[in-house]
Amino acid sequence: MRSETRKNTKRVPSFRKLLRTSKIKLDNKLKNKQYKQQSAAKKYRKEQKKLREAVRDAISRKPFPLEEYKKKQVGKFGKREEDEEEDALPLDMMDEDDLKLMEDLAQKASFLTRDLSSNEPVHVKKRKRESVIDKYEKVPRRMQTEPEKEVIHLLPIKDKGGIIPQTVEKPVVNVAQDEEEDTEEMEEEEDFSEEPLPVFTPEEMAAQRRQKLQERKMHIAALASAILSEPDNNIKKLKELRAMLMEQDPNVAVIVRKLVMVSLMEVFKDIVPSYKIRPLTEAEKATKVKKETQKLREFEEGLVSQYKFYLENLEQTIKDWKQRKLKKSNVISLKAYKGLAEIAVKCLCELLVALPHFNFHNNIIVLIVPLMNDASKMISELCFEAVKKLFKQDKLGYASLGVVKVISGLVRGRNYDVRPEVLKVFLHLRIKEVELQKDSEDIAPKKKFMTYKEKRKNLSRMQRKWKKAEEKLERELLEAEASESKEKKLKLHTETLNIVFVTYFRILKKAQKSPLLPAVLEGLAKFAHLINVEFFDDLLIVLHSLIASGGLSYRESLHCILSAFHILSGQGDVLNIDPMKFYTHLYKTLFSLHAGGTNGDTEIVLQCLDVMFAKRRKQVSQQRALAFLKRLSTLALHVLPNSSVGILATNRVLMQTFPKMDLLLDNESQGSGVYLPELDEPEHCNAQNTALWELHLLQRHYHPTVQKFAAHLIVGAPTEGSGALSLDLSQRPATELFEAYSMRGMTFNPPVASVTPRRKVPSHLSHWMCSRCQPPLNVQ
Numbered sequence: 001m002r003s004e005t006r007k008n009t010k011r012v013p014s015f016r017k018l019l020r021t022s023k024i025k026l027d028n029k030l031k032n033k034q035y036k037q038q039s040a041a042k043k044y045r046k047e048q049k050k051l052r053e054a055v056r057d058a059i060s061r062k063p064f065p066l067e068e069y070k071k072k073q074v075g076k077f078g079k080r081e082e083d084e085e086e087d088a089l090p091l092d093m094m095d096e097d098d099l100k101l102m103e104d105l106a107q108k109a110s111f112l113t114r115d116l117s118s119n120e121p122v123h124v125k126k127r128k129r130e131s132v133i134d135k136y137e138k139v140p141r142r143m144q145t146e147p148e149k150e151v152i153h154l155l156p157i158k159d160k161g162g163i164i165p166q167t168v169e170k171p172v173v174n175v176a177q178d179e180e181e182d183t184e185e186m187e188e189e190e191d192f193s194e195e196p197l198p199v200f201t202p203e204e205m206a207a208q209r210r211q212k213l214q215e216r217k218m219h220i221a222a223l224a225s226a227i228l229s230e231p232d233n234n235i236k237k238l239k240e241l242r243a244m245l246m247e248q249d250p251n252v253a254v255i256v257r258k259l260v261m262v263s264l265m266e267v268f269k270d271i272v273p274s275y276k277i278r279p280l281t282e283a284e285k286a287t288k289v290k291k292e293t294q295k296l297r298e299f300e301e302g303l304v305s306q307y308k309f310y311l312e313n314l315e316q317t318i319k320d321w322k323q324r325k326l327k328k329s330n331v332i333s334l335k336a337y338k339g340l341a342e343i344a345v346k347c348l349c350e351l352l353v354a355l356p357h358f359n360f361h362n363n364i365i366v367l368i369v370p371l372m373n374d375a376s377k378m379i380s381e382l383c384f385e386a387v388k389k390l391f392k393q394d395k396l397g398y399a400s401l402g403v404v405k406v407i408s409g410l411v412r413g414r415n416y417d418v419r420p421e422v423l424k425v426f427l428h429l430r431i432k433e434v435e436l437q438k439d440s441e442d443i444a445p446k447k448k449f450m451t452y453k454e455k456r457k458n459l460s461r462m463q464r465k466w467k468k469a470e471e472k473l474e475r476e477l478l479e480a481e482a483s484e485s486k487e488k489k490l491k492l493h494t495e496t497l498n499i500v501f502v503t504y505f506r507i508l509k510k511a512q513k514s515p516l517l518p519a520v521l522e523g524l525a526k527f528a529h530l531i532n533v534e535f536f537d538d539l540l541i542v543l544h545s546l547i548a549s550g551g552l553s554y555r556e557s558l559h560c561i562l563s564a565f566h567i568l569s570g571q572g573d574v575l576n577i578d579p580m581k582f583y584t585h586l587y588k589t590l591f592s593l594h595a596g597g598t599n600g601d602t603e604i605v606l607q608c609l610d611v612m613f614a615k616r617r618k619q620v621s622q623q624r625a626l627a628f629l630k631r632l633s634t635l636a637l638h639v640l641p642n643s644s645v646g647i648l649a650t651n652r653v654l655m656q657t658f659p660k661m662d663l664l665l666d667n668e669s670q671g672s673g674v675y676l677p678e679l680d681e682p683e684h685c686n687a688q689n690t691a692l693w694e695l696h697l698l699q700r701h702y703h704p705t706v707q708k709f710a711a712h713l714i715v716g717a718p719t720e721g722s723g724a725l726s727l728d729l730s731q732r733p734a735t736e737l738f739e740a741y742s743m744r745g746m747t748f749n750p751p752v753a754s755v756t757p758r759r760k761v762p763s764h765l766s767h768w769m770c771s772r773c774q775p776p777l778n779v780q
Contacts, residue, residue, distance in 0.1 A: 349386035521559030
């Protein structure tokens with residue numbers, strides 16, 4: 001019996017077991033209990049409802065007992081017969097056998113008078129009919145079970161007898177009472193909402209807005225200064241500051257969000273370390289470390305997570321603006337989203353340039369590069385400038401390689417339908433052989449060694465000997481590090497250039513009529529000396545076919561020529577290729593330059609002439625040099641002063657580089673034939689039979705620098721003597737002079753000296769002054 005009672009009674013959990021139980025398990029138990037209580041109460045209510053319905057049915061029905069029928073069968077048969085005659089069929093229409101059968105059945109009458117609602121079988125023994133109340137009392141029913149009360153376990157009490165667990169019943173919430181309270185609260189709210197809101201004047205609203213804005217600014221400043229003063233201890237305040245990006249007050253939401261974006265950007269730029277933070281492995285997390293190390297790990301983990309959430313917020317702001325989406329709260333209008341998106345792009349651009357070494361830099365690149373092709377001019381320019389800065393300051397090449405990869409994928413993914421400026425960014429890459437030595441010196445750590453006097457003063461003889469050996473070893477290590485970084489940089493640059501050239505060659509092959517072609521040709525002109533020699537022949541054929549097709553503009557054809565000569569002047573020296581067709585095309589199209597819109601193309605022409613003559617003087621004939629010298633002198637009369645100065649500087653280089661150029665300064669013709677200026681073949685136009693008469697006209701030019709160059713060339717372009725140029729003109733290349741004397745800003749270089757106007761003499765004094773100025777007459 002005791003064992004049965006022990007099994008039935010519920011065992012109270014011990015205190016230790018309660019401590020071991022997790023919070024989630026306790027919550028699940030509590031939910032299960034509540035669910036069971038609710039289901040038990042619901043079931044109880046259903047049973048009560050069924051019982052009430054059964055009582056109503058039992059009261060409404062009045063069954064006809066069989067005993068009463070037998071008693072009334074003898075005495076009242078005649079009366080019943082009369083009543084039945086009205087409703088039943090007439091008996092004289094039935095046979096005698098049928099009538100007898102009906103009378104026998106009427107005497108039994110069990111299937112007619114039986115209570116059909118009962119569950120008793122038909123062939124049971126007849127019982128004495130019971131009353132309706134007694135029948136209802138015999139219906140099986142359940143006792144009303146109250147829902148199980150929920151128990152809250154408290155801290156136990158310990159006495160001499162042991163540990164006594166303490167529990168308290170949790171009060172059951174009455175649903176009906178809660179509903180009544182809710183309805184009362186709703187009514188109160190409706191009554192409260194019916195009260196009229198206070199109406200503010202515009203001045204009061206503006207003052208209230210200024211006050212709110214000032215409070216938010218002070219809060220932002222306090223949080224930012226606290227984080228900057230002690231980043232290790234106040235890293236959690238970054239979350240509080242970032243939460244202000246979700247400002248819900250419509251009066252100040254836009255300005256507050258902008259301020260928080262910029263503040264967070266400046267805070268991250270200041271507190272981010274100079275290394276990339278990597279996630280800890282499971283083994284590192286399991287090992288015990290010092291308090292300082294654990295504190296540093298927590299700081300780094302919090303910094304990376306908050307930085308990630310901040311970048312996600314910026315990205316979501318830009319996406320909402322791009323997709324023209326509004327949040328459910330509608331705190332900010334659609335027009336204000338553009339301003340928020342611009343600030344978000346500015347912050348991303350600043351982080352792209354300032355933190356190229358930190359986490360999520362590739363994610364920022366993926367966000368910024370597609371915005372370079374954005375329809376908004378302001379946003380695209382912001383992204384262009386950021387990428388240019390990144391290229392210029394990237395010494396190793398990691399960040400540049402990431403940007404180039406994304407740009408190449410963007411151009412290919414958009415089917416070459418991007419803005420030309422996206423490809424022009426490649427021109428700012430720091431990939432030059434000249435800069436490698438300089439950058440490796442900048443990257444190599446500089447170690448300061450002790451001088452000989454310091455060693456004699458501070459160290460003994462033995463210490464000086466050890467110090468000398470130590471410094472020698474350190475120098476060798478530094479050299480090894482510098483060479484290693486140089487090799488790494490060359491490898492990164494090679495990979496970057498491969499991607500750039502693959503992009504260029506795809507456009508040359510598949511999209512020759514694309515607006516990207518000028519940018520491609522310009523890029524090839526800059527990086528052509530770095531192309532592999534195997535591609536030279538094919539590339540020159542493609543460039544010549546582009547020029548011969550006639551579908552290029554003048555500037556694009558100049559870029560083709562410049563690219564071809566850059567290829568031939570670098571590693572292409574070993575190739576036996578005569579680029580006469582490129583010389584002929586440039587000679588033929590020189591007069592396309594004039595003082596109008598094509599004046600800006602003079603810079604590319606000067607670059608082509610420098611590569612074609614100065615760097616390839618051994619491969620150029622005298623006839624070709626004379627023809628170009630004559631045509632360039634004629635062209636100097638048709639262009640603006642800065643172009644004239646650049647062209648005359650190029651003529652000076654030609655006269656000093658090639659011998660017998662002074663033939664054109666003599667009136668007597670050399671050789672047979674007549675000069676044919678309209679002929680487009682520089683080798684066969686007989687330029688040796690003409691003279692540079694244009695220099696006499698240029699000596700009377702209104703620009704003083706053009707006059708100096710013309711006078712210098714007339715005397716044979718001497719390097720010394722009275723006819724020589726000053727150092728500031730003679731040592732500067734033609735392209736630099738073209739930029740120096742440019743008139744883009746509507747300014748004249750050198751500035752025109754102001755002339756003081758002569759004072760006008762009054763009319764009444766003019767006769768007196770004339771009489772004073774006349775010589776005296778000799779009167780005889």
